[in-house]
Amino acid sequence: MRYFPDVSDLPLRPPPLIAKSAATLDVISGGRFELGPGAGGAWEAVEAYGGERRTAERPSVRYEGRFYSLRGAHPGSLPVHDMGIWLGALGSRSLELTGRLADGWVPLSPFLSPPRLPEAHARIDDAARSAGAPRASDACTTSTA
Known part of the structure; x- marks a missing residue:
């Protein structure tokens, strides 16, 4: 079983703090944090x-x-496993970035209606193929948060 907190809003937490917390949670969970x-x-x-x-x-x-900077931070624990990065993306450029670089996609259902999902999946798949990425939008989940 893996632990996945849905989407962590970067405007609410500094990215270095999110990264350090994620690594710590990965250690505590025995490599099950995403x-x-x-x-x-x-x-x-x-x-x-x-x-x-x-x-x-x-x-x-x-x-x-x-918006963010990192000055003299100590990284702390290293994650136990190669942690996947899943993006909560909606816009065209964000979906393409998801296809090129992310490990998965978290479409937030309040912002993306079911009829729009195939178009978003296609944009992710096209970007993944263009980048030669072996992954595509089949690594996705839907959130009602």
Whole structure:
């Protein structure tokens, strides 16, 4: 059995803290933890919990990003297994990124109606094939959260 917390909203928790917590949970669970970060989508809920409403974030290869930075952090525990990264993606570019780089997809059903699922799956599958990725949208789950 694996432990998967659905989508962890990055606007509510600094990414280095999420990564360190995920590694610790992976150690505690004997290698059964999976991670699902999300950029945030339910902005009223994010704000209600003290998060900041943001516009689209751009990934960066630097340690100093527009929204997050990492300065002198100690990584702590290493995960027990190669942890999968599942994305809660909805937009076209996010779905393509999911197909190219992610291990799985978490379509949040309140934001993506069942009739739109085949189109989203196709975008992920096309991006995975273009990147030569052996995985595709068959590694997905649906959340009602």
